[in-house]
Amino acid sequence: MRQFSLALLRHISSSTAPALTETCRLHSWHCFTASRPQYRSIVPPHSCQHTRTESTAASQHIQDLSGPEQRLLNKLYDGLIGGQRASLAECITLVETQHPRKKELAQVLLQRVLAYRREQESRNGGKPVAFRVGLSGPPGAGKSSFIEVVGKMLTGRGHKVAVLAVDPSSCTTGGSLMGDKTRMTELSRDMNAFIRPSPTSGTLGGVTRTTNEAIVLCEGAGYDIVLVETVGVGQSEFAVADMVDMFVLLIPPAGGDELQGIKRGIIERAELVVVTKSDGDLVVPARRIQAEYTSALKLLRRQSKSWNPKVVRASSQTFEGIPEVWAKMEAYREAALASGELQGRRTAQQKVWMWSLIQESVLCHFQNHPGVREALPHLEERVTKGAISPGLAADLLLRAFSSSSSSQ
Numbered sequence: 001m002r003q004f005s006l007a008l009l010r011h012i013s014s015s016t017a018p019a020l021t022e023t024c025r026l027h028s029w030h031c032f033t034a035s036r037p038q039y040r041s042i043v044p045p046h047s048c049q050h051t052r053t054e055s056t057a058a059s060q061h062i063q064d065l066s067g068p069e070q071r072l073l074n075k076l077y078d079g080l081i082g083g084q085r086a087s088l089a090e091c092i093t094l095v096e097t098q099h100p101r102k103k104e105l106a107q108v109l110l111q112r113v114l115a116y117r118r119e120q121e122s123r124n125g126g127k128p129v130a131f132r133v134g135l136s137g138p139p140g141a142g143k144s145s146f147i148e149v150v151g152k153m154l155t156g157r158g159h160k161v162a163v164l165a166v167d168p169s170s171c172t173t174g175g176s177l178m179g180d181k182t183r184m185t186e187l188s189r190d191m192n193a194f195i196r197p198s199p200t201s202g203t204l205g206g207v208t209r210t211t212n213e214a215i216v217l218c219e220g221a222g223y224d225i226v227l228v229e230t231v232g233v234g235q236s237e238f239a240v241a242d243m244v245d246m247f248v249l250l251i252p253p254a255g256g257d258e259l260q261g262i263k264r265g266i267i268e269r270a271e272l273v274v275v276t277k278s279d280g281d282l283v284v285p286a287r288r289i290q291a292e293y294t295s296a297l298k299l300l301r302r303q304s305k306s307w308n309p310k311v312v313r314a315s316s317q318t319f320e321g322i323p324e325v326w327a328k329m330e331a332y333r334e335a336a337l338a339s340g341e342l343q344g345r346r347t348a349q350q351k352v353w354m355w356s357l358i359q360e361s362v363l364c365h366f367q368n369h370p371g372v373r374e375a376l377p378h379l380e381e382r383v384t385k386g387a388i389s390p391g392l393a394a395d396l397l398l399r400a401f402s403s404s405s406s407s408q
């Protein structure tokens, strides 16, 4: 593990450093190594290292890998960059794995793909190559029907479309909220589309991490539009809003009760609200909902200087409004790119992503700590019986964790 961390660190020191000034880079490096003597033997980030290409830097990891591991990673990387769907699926399976060594391999692969993506972005004038859109809405809002028609329309226009799902229920029940039914049947047969359901187990933190990583992989495989779908339950919508360029809320033309479940906080995050199923008898209620949401959005604090959130109607059955919805999404992207907000949003998301990784891994470390594991059953029992407060139990567990961690 330590050897792998060193390899990764060596790569990070050379591949992320160009963004920093030389002084800042060296200062950060010395601050970092001051408390970590084990890393001092690694060459500090230095400008002469940046003349190497990203791929050369990335291949440094490969030296730490066994022959079969190198071959596997090369095969996956070449297949992915070559746009092969089977390789993309295999790469996503690798980032979803719980196996410790495979997790390390996945990180090496991701570093290579990220380096490749950076090269592409610099050729694109520093602008992101792909457009990431998050789509959320209550169960039955018409999300999969909408993604199916929009996806088909976009592949028809020459785009490559990837659809990723974040299903909060997969973390507890094994994935029932987004339905076990076959979704988006036509799009799944389209050679220019790639659909990946949510992993069927794990924590929401784990699922969002792997979705973030899957986005990077899809972009590496040449998908220029990545749609991330989630159901409007729990925190998954906020997690998705934190990983995309644009967040779209889909609302069915339903009565008040069904709309109760839509959280106010998430409406504030939406750049676009689409009232779905605006056809036949549903046109009248769809218009009413559109008017209600338009007034509601006016009262909310404006999130962006370059874009005013909009409310539109569309029908996946009649196709009415679908091209217009996409035109609004493109208009948003252009405005956000021109103002620099999109690039800023992505930069901020990198930090959110890093902290969610830290949270997940610290929690895992805590739960697997021998002192915590020993004390946990007894303390949990005392808390459930009301013998001690949850706060005291948490304090005792944290003490068990930190005292034996520091003596290790």
Ligand SMILES: Nc1nc2c(ncn2[C@@H]2O[C@H](COP(=O)(O)OP(=O)(O)OP(=O)(O)O)[C@@H](O)[C@H]2O)c(=O)[nH]1
Pocket: 137, 138, 139, 140, 141, 142, 143, 144, 145, 146, 177, 178, 179, 231, 276, 277, 278, 279, 282, 314, 315, 316, 317, 318
């Ligand atoms: N009239 C009409 N019905 C629609 C439209 N889009 C979807 N529906 C119907 O609404 C129901 C739910 O549609 P889905 O696309 O499965 O909705 P979803 O939000 O993906 O649902 P979950 O998978 O349960 O989260 C289905 O019975 C669809 O046939 C539409 O544009 N018009």
